[in-house]
Amino acid sequence: MEPDPRFTLANERTFLTWLSTALALSAGGVAIAAVPEGVFVPWARTALAVILVTLSALAAGMAYPRWRNIQRALREQAPLPPPALAAVFGYGVAAVAVIALVLILLAA
Incomplete structure (x- = not known):
């Protein structure tokens, strides 16, 4: 049955939002990696960039399977699947923000 x-x-809008979130996370990772040497210690800058780009890859990689699973559930009138990675993204972005805040305060 067609939903x-x-x-x-x-x-579909949710799928596109996952992709734009992935793009924003990737841009954030690249921006952190491009921060001048004296602002953050190099290992922290690299760690923040890697976390953001990894979250970006997860968001982009999981967008289509999530869209497909929800579409299937809508067609079958079944319960929608839970957002499997919501906690990962929430805590991941929060961790990056807290680490960046600590580094900013230490540099001040």
């Missing part, structure tokens, strides 16, 4: 087009389009 209501509004649900299909909402699912």
